[in-house]
Amino acid sequence: MQFTSLAFAVFLPLVFMMYWAAPQKARIPLLLLVSYGFYLTLSPGYVVLLILISMLTYLVGKHCNQKTLIFGIILQIIILAFFKYVGLLPGMFQNIVIPVGISFYMFKSISYMVDVYQKKIEAEEKAIPVFLYLAFFPDLVSGPINRAGNLIPQLKADKTFDESQAVYGMRLILWGLFQKLLIADTLAVYVNRVFDMSEAFLGISYMIAMFFYTIEIYCDFAGYSNMAIGIARLFGITSMENFKSPYLSVNIQDFWNRWHISLSTWLKDYVYIPLGGSRKGKIKTYLNLLITFLVSGIWHGGNLTFLVWGLLHGIYQVIYRLYKKCCNVRMPKILGLIITFLAVSCAWVFFRADNVMQALRMFRYMFYDMDLMLAYRKFGMVKKDLFMLVAAIAVLFGFDIANRKVDVLRQMDRLAIPIRYTIYLIFSIVILAYHIHNGITQEFIYFSF
Amino acid sequence: MDRFLFRLFLFVFLLGITVIPINVMIDPYNVFHADEIRDNGVEPNKNYIKTKYVIEHQDEYDSYLFGSSRAGFIDVSKLPDGSWYNLSYSEGVPAEQVDTLKALIVNGEIPKQIYLSLDNISYLVSPQYHEKQLYRKAFPFTGSLNEKIGFFTSYLDTITTLESLSVIRNYEGDTKDLQRRMYSTGCEDLNADIVFDEENKEAYWASYYSPRVDEAIAEIQEFCDICTAHDIKLTVFTNPMYVTTYEKSINNEYLVFLERLSEVTDYYNFSGYNRISMDDSYYFETSHFTPEAADIIMDIMLNGGNEDEIVIQGFGAYVTKDNAADFINTLKFQAYTTGALIYEGE
Numbered sequence: 001m002q003f004t005s006l007a008f009a010v011f012l013p014l015v016f017m018m019y020w021a022a023p024q025k026a027r028i029p030l031l032l033l034v035s036y037g038f039y040l041t042l043s044p045g046y047v048v049l050l051i052l053i054s055m056l057t058y059l060v061g062k063h064c065n066q067k068t069l070i071f072g073i074i075l076q077i078i079i080l081a082f083f084k085y086v087g088l089l090p091g092m093f094q095n096i097v098i099p100v101g102i103s104f105y106m107f108k109s110i111s112y113m114v115d116v117y118q119k120k121i122e123a124e125e126k127a128i129p130v131f132l133y134l135a136f137f138p139d140l141v142s143g144p145i146n147r148a149g150n151l152i153p154q155l156k157a158d159k160t161f162d163e164s165q166a167v168y169g170m171r172l173i174l175w176g177l178f179q180k181l182l183i184a185d186t187l188a189v190y191v192n193r194v195f196d197m198s199e200a201f202l203g204i205s206y207m208i209a210m211f212f213y214t215i216e217i218y219c220d221f222a223g224y225s226n227m228a229i230g231i232a233r234l235f236g237i238t239s240m241e242n243f244k245s246p247y248l249s250v251n252i253q254d255f256w257n258r259w260h261i262s263l264s265t266w267l268k269d270y271v272y273i274p275l276g277g278s279r280k281g282k283i284k285t286y287l288n289l290l291i292t293f294l295v296s297g298i299w300h301g302g303n304l305t306f307l308v309w310g311l312l313h314g315i316y317q318v319i320y321r322l323y324k325k326c327c328n329v330r331m332p333k334i335l336g337l338i339i340t341f342l343a344v345s346c347a348w349v350f351f352r353a354d355n356v357m358q359a360l361r362m363f364r365y366m367f368y369d370m371d372l373m374l375a376y377r378k379f380g381m382v383k384k385d386l387f388m389l390v391a392a393i394a395v396l397f398g399f400d401i402a403n404r405k406v407d408v409l410r411q412m413d414r415l416a417i418p419i420r421y422t423i424y425l426i427f428s429i430v431i432l433a434y435h436i437h438n439g440i441t442q443e444f445i446y447f448s449f
Numbered sequence: 450m451d452r453f454l455f456r457l458f459l460f461v462f463l464l465g466i467t468v469i470p471i472n473v474m475i476d477p478y479n480v481f482h483a484d485e486i487r488d489n490g491v492e493p494n495k496n497y498i499k500t501k502y503v504i505e506h507q508d509e510y511d512s513y514l515f516g517s518s519r520a521g522f523i524d525v526s527k528l529p530d531g532s533w534y535n536l537s538y539s540e541g542v543p544a545e546q547v548d549t550l551k552a553l554i555v556n557g558e559i560p561k562q563i564y565l566s567l568d569n570i571s572y573l574v575s576p577q578y579h580e581k582q583l584y585r586k587a588f589p590f591t592g593s594l595n596e597k598i599g600f601f602t603s604y605l606d607t608i609t610t611l612e613s614l615s616v617i618r619n620y621e622g623d624t625k626d627l628q629r630r631m632y633s634t635g636c637e638d639l640n641a642d643i644v645f646d647e648e649n650k651e652a653y654w655a656s657y658y659s660p661r662v663d664e665a666i667a668e669i670q671e672f673c674d675i676c677t678a679h680d681i682k683l684t685v686f687t688n689p690m691y692v693t694t695y696e697k698s699i700n701n702e703y704l705v706f707l708e709r710l711s712e713v714t715d716y717y718n719f720s721g722y723n724r725i726s727m728d729d730s731y732y733f734e735t736s737h738f739t740p741e742a743a744d745i746i747m748d749i750m751l752n753g754g755n756e757d758e759i760v761i762q763g764f765g766a767y768v769t770k771d772n773a774a775d776f777i778n779t780l781k782f783q784a785y786t787t788g789a790l791i792y793e794g795e
Contacts (some may be wrong), residue, residue: 006598020450161450170457384608421460422758428464437608440582 169233203369488622
């Protein structure tokens with residue numbers, strides 16, 4: 001049951017009404033039950049694993065010392081590595097399916113155990129809040145990787161219905177649907193065409209596919225995150241922000257403060273800083289950066305392309321640090337923005353490609369044939385799709401630019417009700433019209449991580 | 450909370466009244482008007498409409514003709530021993546015909562007999578190509594709520610509905626005649642006044658045609674198995690394709706298809722170089738044969754054909770596993786003689 005499915009459109013209102021109608025004491029068990037039910041529709045064979053990891057997390061937290069912590073972390077890394085990389089082995093192992101959300105809930109589990117050990121938070125006396133922390137259905141599948149210190153107190157707190165929170169949540173959901181259904185799913189059709197049959201394309205087609213994928217993955221993942229955060233708001237929960245206009249970053253360091261923030265902060269707190277961070281000299285800092293981004297690549301999967309992608313970002317970080325140290329020349333922001341966007345886009349080619357050779361081939365022939373009209377015809381794109389995409393992407397970047405200064409969705413409170421409803425209606429009608437017209441619902445990209 | 454819920458329901462209501470009425474009223478594919486189909490210039494979803502009609506009028510019919518639109522000009526009212534309905538529709542392919550048959554059976558209608566018409570479309574068109582085409586979407590046969598909702602929701606396609614207005618506004622149709630045909634025999638207009646265009650004899654061919662013989666044969670096998678399981682008398686035949694379309698098809702595995710077909714079912718053959726396929730007067734264009742041609746092939750299936758034509762041309766031949774090799778050689782020999790196929794030695 002995906003967020004964009006009809007079944008979820010029935011599931012969510014029912015759960016919402018049950019939650020707010022239930023007495024305070026019943027809300028946590030209700031949410032937990034509902035979360036397991038939600039997970040059953042996605043990964044029925046692995047609910048038991050989720051429960052076992054939750055039990056492990058709770059028990060390590062209750063009896064937290066160095067040995068239990070190391071045991072808890074290593075056991076989960078082994079399980080995670082098994083599911084992520086066993087598919088690389090020949091034979092029957094290739095049929096083993098990765099449990100949905102495993103990368104996300106295991107990272108939440110590790111962060112809980114470490115935070116308890118480091119006494120940043122108290123271990124939970126009762127098991128249910130820990131179980132719900134890991135299984136909370138809005139962020140269970142693809143994040144954000146909320147910290148226990150943020151989420152568990154909110155889950156346990158007595159809450160009354162806050163209309164402004166709920167309205168804000170609905171706006172986030174609508175914005176997320178706009179990003180996912182209108183932009184990401186439409187771009188995916190053309191991106192898949194090029195990457196799935198890359199040898200039938202050349203030149204500028206590769207360049208267009210690269211930029212299309214750059215926007216697709218942003219809208220897909222940020223769209224999902226916005227929906228997840230919006231859904232959590234309906235239950236009075238404030239999730240951590242996951243994306244902050246990342247393609248308006250003026251350097252690669254800025255980019256990672258704005259892209260998949262819950263993962264990048266997790267890696268900083270639980271990999272980079274324990275390795276020594278930037279406290280042990282220049283060389284060690286650069287090495288720690290490379291290792292951290294390699295871990296990020298490995299986290300995504302066993303394909304060499306993810307490793308290369310992670311390594312590239314590590315190298316970008318090192319280059320940027322060297323540039324900051326060596327060059328006193330302040331780069332104009334617009335130049336920094338362009339360079340960062342191009343660097344990130346190039347790395348996405350490896351992320352999306354089936355293998356490293358395919359990615360390298362695309363770069364090799366990217367400037368081979370610059371016939372834009374031929375590329376347009378080969379893409380099979382129709383004019384109305386092109387106009388819609390241009391308009392939607394313009395709205396996307398307009399929103400992101402405005403959102404750097406003010407919370408655009410919050411500012412909508414200042415508009416008169418008829419204007420607000422007109423905006424909601426226009427967005428909803430356009431999203432619905434194109435979604436039904438294209439008849440395509442692509443699985444969320446981060447579903448498989 | 451009450452205010453929030455009220456505003457939410459109001460919004461959903463406003464969204465609903467903006468999207469639903471326009472699509473239901475205009476309904477270019479007649480899915481919401483399946484019981485009162487209108488001739489509006491847009492190809493209706495006959496797959497859905499016809500299947501729905503026969504399921505709701507089970508007492509009136511017990512025998513069916515399945516096929517692509519080429520079988521649409523076969524006058525089923527002339528067929529004996531049953532109450533017939535023509536279930537053909539645009540580019541109907543075996544996988545969809547299996548679904549239609551299952552839909553009938555699941556809804557309590559077990560046919561007494563079936564004619565199944567096949568030709569190059571049967572193995573050149575992938576059913577997946579049709580999945581997103583609103584005028585070909587299948588009747589949601591399991592009847593699950595999810596399937597029905599998904600089916601009807603796909604017709605709330607405001608963009609397509611608005612685009613269809615340019616066709617609908619400029620078209621003058623004959624709704625009465627369309628309704629008469631759809632709600633009686635299901636046949637196309639047997640009095641259509643279309644003259645074959647002598648300037649255009651090119652093979653009828655779509656860019657998405659791609660041989661998938663194995664898959665098509667498996668689908669036809671499934672159709673045959675369902676008929677056997679339910680004691681349905683099944684007669685399979687191949688259509689008389691216009692000569693240029695036939696020639697292009699035999700260069701795209703059509704003879705392979707015919708040979709493989711004999712392994713799963715016996716069938717009557719009307720493909721090849723014969724007195725129908727080489728006579729323009731029996732065609733509207735290079736795809737659809739006329740009702741007169743249809744009468745001829747039906748007569749042969751019911752009363753037997755001409756021995757010479759069967760032996761020399763394979764026209765009207767009853768092909769079985771035992772004689773398939775000889776039959777295919779007959780067609781190959783014809784094709785070598787005309788140069789449509791190049792002889793490369795055995």
